[in-house]
Amino acid sequence: MKSTIFIAILLAVVGIFATASKSNPDVNTTTGDELVWHTDLMKAQDISVATKKPIFGFFTGSDWCGWCRKIQADVFAKEEFKKWAKENVVLLELDFPRSKQLPAELAQQNQGLQQAFKVSGYPTIWMFYLTKDTTNNQLNISALGSLGYPAGSEIGKEQVKFLTDANAILANGKK
Secondary structure, three states: OEEEOOOOOOOHHHHHHHHHHHHOOOOOOOOOOEEEEEOOOHHHHHHHHHHOOOOOEEEEEOOOOHEEEEHHHHHHOOHHHHHHHHHEEEEEEOOOOOOOOOOHHHHHHHHHHHHHHHHOOOEEEEEEEEEEEEOEEEEEEEEEEEEEEOOOOOOOHHHHHHHHHHHHHHHHOOO
């Protein structure tokens, strides 16, 4: 089911995102040589609009979360996921590290999205569209659905269950 979350507090945050886009260029990180993970929400949004693909927001604790590392190894590193991601979504990493410090703008962006989606555990993945409402200067999130580590999947084939669940979310939220 497609739900829309309106973020009222984003009047101030829109300014933060605009500042972050100018002062902190999108830092792309890759897994291997195939996937591009964006860190700047507005850059991901621009690509999402241009490609008509939803944003795949990966909430992670990159330097401390064991389950986050596990989903990266068991799902994101698999060829099936890489192919699926390139065809279906814009990847956005929303990191909450403990032993390294993110630039202030990036940390604020990630915290704003964490609050908007009510993320309380990691890893959490939300697929969504983001639109700008220029009349009231707000960002609107059309949340498609969320995922986590594919519990109950066959060992060594975690990507199969994950992609089945992800495709179900995309099928229910087609724009």
